[in-house]
Amino acid sequence: MNFSERLRSNDLLLGTMLTVPAPEIAEMVAKCGFDWLFMDGEHSPLSTLEWQRMLQAVAGRSAGIIRVAANTEQDIKKLLDIGADGIIAPQVNSADEARRIVEWCKYPPRGVRGVGLARAQGYGLDFASYVESANDDIAVIIQAEHIDAVDNIEEIAKVAGIDAVFIGPYDLSASMNKMGEVDDPEVVAAIDKVTRACQQNNVALGYFGVTAESVQPYIDQGYKLICAGVDAGFVTQGAQEILQQLTP
Ligand code: 3PY
Numbered sequence: 001m002n003f004s005e006r007l008r009s010n011d012l013l014l015g016t017m018l019t020v021p022a023p024e025i026a027e028m029v030a031k032c033g034f035d036w037l038f039m040d041g042e043h044s045p046l047s048t049l050e051w052q053r054m055l056q057a058v059a060g061r062s063a064g065i066i067r068v069a070a071n072t073e074q075d076i077k078k079l080l081d082i083g084a085d086g087i088i089a090p091q092v093n094s095a096d097e098a099r100r101i102v103e104w105c106k107y108p109p110r111g112v113r114g115v116g117l118a119r120a121q122g123y124g125l126d127f128a129s130y131v132e133s134a135n136d137d138i139a140v141i142i143q144a145e146h147i148d149a150v151d152n153i154e155e156i157a158k159v160a161g162i163d164a165v166f167i168g169p170y171d172l173s174a175s176m177n178k179m180g181e182v183d184d185p186e187v188v189a190a191i192d193k194v195t196r197a198c199q200q201n202n203v204a205l206g207y208f209g210v211t212a213e214s215v216q217p218y219i220d221q222g223y224k225l226i227c228a229g230v231d232a233g234f235v236t237q238g239a240q241e242i243l244q245q246l247t248p
């Protein structure tokens with residue numbers, strides 16, 4: 001089963017975040033067995049070509065889902081054409097924005113995705129089979145990470161073609177003037193509202209946390225798309241630990 005099918009089957013999908021422009025790091029993390037990798041194009045310096053190399057490094061092991069730098073037709077089209085298994089659109093605050101993003105991800109007649117011959121289409125060799133299944137196989141994930149998205153979540157959750165709503169707890173807390181206070185009762189209440197609306201509309205839910213402990217309560221609530229930890233954090237933590245152990 002591919003990533004989208006597993007998402008629809010309600011499988012628990014464990015991922016981690018990649019932010020460092022190095023295919024080798026992507027390969028190491030994929031070899032650890034993560035179901036998917038949250039490749040962050042919003043806050044990292046990665047270019048399209050580097051994403052392509054990273055997708056090549058993890059192919060056949062982990063699904064590569066890229067968070068776009070900006071929710072534009074051009075950015076989304078390019079990342080799908082290099083073979084991303086799906087995209088994550090940050091800061092989607094209204095149903096209209098969500099609808100537009102779905103349209104950019106789907107070939108006609110369901111949407112307006114442009115037709116290219118690139119890595120996703122096997123450089124032309126897999127064109128027919130790719131275009132036949134891409135509308136179902138490409139995961140369209142939008143982020144609820146602003147209080148405006150929470151206010152509009154009932155309409156957003158009803159938009160056809162959204163495969164998951166992924167909470168961004170840090171931006172959400174910031175939008176509520178509670179920067180980084182992801183466990184604050186008002187922030188948690190806002191997340192609960194998103195949880196209820198998505199569960200009522202059978203939309204899968206995702207959550208990001210820096211540690212395993214921070215994501216566990218959301219797994220317990222039925223969230224299936226989990227991103228825990230960040231590549232840079234794995235390196236700095238390991239480095240700090242060994243240095244501390246040896247420092248007199
Ligand atoms: C946030 O917490 O704002 C995020 O976007 C995490 O993915």
Ligand code: MG
Nearest residue numbers: 090145168171
């Ligand atoms: Mg965010």
